[in-house]
Amino acid sequence: MKKRVMATLLAGVMALSMMVVGCGQTSAGGPFTPKKNINWTVTSSAGGGSDIFTRMIADIMKNEDLVNGQTVVVTNKTDGAGEVGRNEVAMLKKDADYQLLTFNSGDLMPMVQNTKNRSNNFRILAIMAVDKQLLFKGENTSYDTFADVIAACQAGTKVVVGGSKGDDIATYQALLAELGISEDVLTYITYDSTGDAITAALGGHVELVISKPAAASEYVEAGSLIPVLALANERYTGNLADAPTLSEVGDYENVEVPVWRGVAGPASMSDEAVAYWSEVLGKVAETSQWKDEYIEANKLIAEYKDTAAATEYVTQYEADYMKANGIQ
Amino acid sequence: MENFVMLFQGFGTALTPVNIGACLLGAVLGLVVGAMPGIGSLAGVALLLPLTYKFNPATAIIMLGALYYSNMYGGAFSAILLNIPGDSPAVVTTLDGYPMATKRKRPGQALMTANTASFIGGIIGMIILTFMGPGLANLGLKFGPSEMTALLLIAMTSISWLVGENPIKGLVITAFGILLASMGMDTLSGAPRYEFGNMYLLGGIPFTPFVIGAVGFAQVINLINERDSDNEKRAKNAKNDTKLSIRGSMLTGHDLKRLIPPALRSGFLGTFVGVLPGAGATTGSFMGYAIQKKFKSEEELGTGAIEGVAASEAANNAAAAGAFAPLLALGIPGSGTGAVLLGGLMMWGLSPGPLLFENEPEFCWGLIASLFMANLFTLVVAVCVIPFLIKILSVPVKYMIPIITVVCVVGAYSTSNSMYGVIVMFISGVVGYLLNKNNFPSAPMLLSFVLAPILEDNMRKAFIISGGSLGIFFQRPITCVLMLIFLGIVGFSMLRPMLMKKKAEK
Known part of the structure; x- marks a missing residue:
């Protein structure tokens, strides 16, 4: 029974597609429809x-x-x-x-x-x-705010940031340029995915992690990641609202790489x-x-x-x- | 104790007729997908995922979990019968599984060994997952770049047992594997390496077509060359072949005695490797096999020893179970398949992450309970198909050659849906054959191909963190212990010949 229904359906589809192909040849020009x-x-x-x-x-x-x-x-x-x-x-x-x-x-x-x-x-x-990004810190990081991170970097202490490829690297570079800090001090480690970078932050292997809000949301909820900087022109809302933009942290322009x-x-x-x-x-x-x-x-x-x-x-x-x- | 109660509630969820049906379906599909080279659990889960959007999340994950799980069984089938690993963790199973099925003429027992060991490994993994899941996941987090580097260095030492009679050839082939693996985009800086201006090579050499070629297709070329002598052998075999039943495939008590210790060891080790971020079932089975080298095997590993099949299969199933610990407890996928499952969780409206166990206990424990079920179902199904499967071995060579070639081509094509995979497969087949003919063993090449990129990635990350100082490998407690083990292994194997010599002189 089922086979017969399928066969009829198939035949119908074929007939339809023949008709459609036929139409396609006649109606050249004019607006496009697939x-x-x-x-x-x-x-x-x-x-x-x-x-x-x-x-x-x-x-x-x-x-x-x-x-x-x-x-x-x-x-x-x-x-x-x-x-x-x-x-x-x-x-x-x-x-x-x-x-x-x-x-x-x-x-x-x-x-x-x-x-x-x-x-x-x-x-x-x-x-x-x-989409835009934020910087998060793991719960056991020794820095309290992003201002502390900047101060540490200016004093020459090495701070490691983790993140994914492409977009995150571009944002990190824009951040470096704005802060005027060398990449040897505020160092970046490229992970295969944001998930891997967050894993490293949870384990304390990197101090900070760049992530889009969606990937980090659950960890913020659970308290294992804390947003420290919004890489945007405005603050985020909801549980990310605590993170200041860069211009709030100090005498800098906001960094936003969409x-x-x-x-x-x-x-x-x-x-x-x-x-x-x-x-x-x-x-x-x-x-x-x-x-x-x-x-x-x-x-x-x-x-x-x-x-x-x-x-x-x-x-x-x-x-x-x-x-x-x-x-x- | 609380976990135990939760697990029973989980069985309550998993044992509804719909969910049992989903579990069975997943188990059967997983066996098929696993046995087909090239289509691993990743593709299987990814293909099935869209079908499950309309399901209740628990039913959906039970089906996908069962598929993922039974896949580890299926991979061994083609590895043992055709010498073509059905998925990457089964690479190690070919080393002893194929010789056991052909040279030792015990195909039924080889499959049975694989199934039994898979079952044992899986159960160990699941018990550990049930009682220590969240704790283990947190231990896994402690493994950062320096810890992983030390662990991988230990794993790399196992190459020395795989090189065979001629260490120089073994080292050459190991280095060759490392070079091949370093092609493509550099994972840290994104810079192209050894791509020779070719766009395809930007993505590197894809693992699955490479393995299908170097192991499976090389085997086909070998068959073509030895067709005549092989035909006679098979004709003889066919006459004596009466073991086409489940009973004929049963393991003897002595076999079981050989099987259980390696399966137990690999079960524990595999679970642990599965929990580590970025490791996974392939690394697990290589390590299980390498550890087995340290213990006594009745027959030498690589010649068709039951211990070898058991060590590899138990480890990869345990690793598959272990990988669920970080996935459920922290929302961290331990593998590509895990990442797809995670995507699925979000599609079903669940939020994977550290709160999943708290917010969705029914779902989590239902999943864990269904893994136990899937393991049992798959064992039953897998044992039932053994008699049919071993018939493959009595197919005449003239039919086998085209059939295996087709399987190789399809498998290589389906990894990236392009002819590039097929070309890689053919080239690595020819190269693999020539290397085999000249007594270069292929196992070290495969091992270094798998492990070298992970090692490089972690080592470079460790150096970025430490600013180039070697201190990082000795200052952190876990790293330091692992490093000492590594140095111990290397040091001991260097010192032993010297000591032996002294003893001999005395």
Whole structure:
């Protein structure tokens, strides 16, 4: 019985897709609507932050019927630390309108550093969310406030900060530059993930740890991590409200290096498709599922930017990053 | 005592019909996923995770926990029967498992040994987890970069037992493994190393395709070369082969006597290694095997000894159980699979972290209870399939060669969904074959490939913390003890030949 239902269903799907393909050939030009499966590449492994971000959007697109009933196929391409996947999307010519890529600040930094691939090899479709960081201390650290840490560093005492790759390093470097302290004194250790860095802070192996609010929240609740500095222009709310910004700590400018999560497509994606995807992603950002289950659950800042604003933003971000790191 | 009561309440949660069903399903899927090379627990859990979003969290984690767990059993199947490790912890199982199944013609017993040892190791791990979970997790936290460095140095000394008759060849191959492992992006500075301008090499040599190639595909090339003589052997075997039943695969009392001591030792050791951040089941099974070298085995390890299979399998199952301690008590994933499970917890609306045991006792203890169940279910299922599995060995070589090749290709492809893995697999297969032909043992290469990157990472972190001073390795109590053990091992093996010589002279 079940088999027969499946067979009928399959036949139906096939017939439908034939019709759709047929339509596709006739309706060239005009606004873009997807007529076949959409491929979405994620350049990090399944289960991580980027993967959850992507699958959540794909899920909302399906639930809210935003992509003309088509299926979004998410593929994780992790070869070459993600560079291979990014390069493939950038170069893609065939069916470029049906290819999306999750593109975050954490992807852009190693890409610019290690390859010749640049953000202008993509069409930036949207920025979906922004995240900022804080500095936390473990419960047994000998420093009380961040002012004490600065004083210790100025007296030449070595203080070790732990954090993840990419974004956290950029923020750490901005902090160093603002404080005018050498990296031999306020030293940074790169961990594979924020989770590993927090583990090290809990064990007392590093004095401070850079983390986004979501990853540290539970430990703050339990009292095993204490926020000491908000790396943002304003204080956080809730259980992170105690952490002052850098300008409150002393005579410094605030340090804020936003961590953004965005979506891109191949350079040869048509303008119609770019406009379409930018709009669809805007609709996703408006849904309550997105706001509750993603933004709220991960303590992010909802900040949708459409393709024009996002392109300008990413281009500027890339230029700043390259300048700061002396990349030509 | 309180833990005991909680555990029983946990069984209450786990023993509902739905949850038993979820546990069984997870166990069967895990065996299949585990036995397929290339698709390890990480991929299995990641693929199944989206299906569980709509489940009740306890049911979901019970299924995924069972899958994760039974995966450790499944990995041994292909390792023993085909010499292809189903997942990375099973690499060590191939060392004795395959010879035991082929040279010693005891495939049923080899599988049974693996299952029994897995069961024992798993139970030890779970009992420790039940009574000391949070405490152990806190001990694990004490292991920072310097402690891990010292521990890994001890683990590296085990290479000296794996090098075989020709120490120089062993050292060469060890160094080769280290060099291969250092390709790709430097973990601390993000600088590319040995990437030769190739984008693929930026990510380094992927472990699973490399192992499938160096062990499994090298084996295929070997089979092709020795096809004729092998055919005769198999024909003879087929005539004598009457042991295709569970009874024929039973272990004798003497076998059990050989199996239990290493399984117990590895069980304790494995649990501990599993608890450490960044170690995991692969390191656990290597260490279990290395420790076994220190004890007496009836047959020499590497020639198909029951002790070797037991030591490796018990250690990796115990490590899998141990890894749950930091995950549940502190919200720290001990492995990639743990990280995916953690992501799952958040998806189900739970907040993993130090408060999980307090806020969600039903969930935590239900999970622990389900691990006990999963262990038992998997044992039963695994034992039942043994008679069917060992038939694989009587398949003629001319069919085996294409079949194993396909399995190798699929496994290598599925690790990153790209042909890059397949290319790595073929190249490492050819290289592995040539090395074997010239009497270079492959085990030291695999061991150094696994351990060297973790060692490098921790050692460099330790030096960053100490500002380049070696003092850090002797000032901290745990590090100092581990360092002394390390120096003791090295010193003793250097002094022993000298003492022996003196004795001989007298």
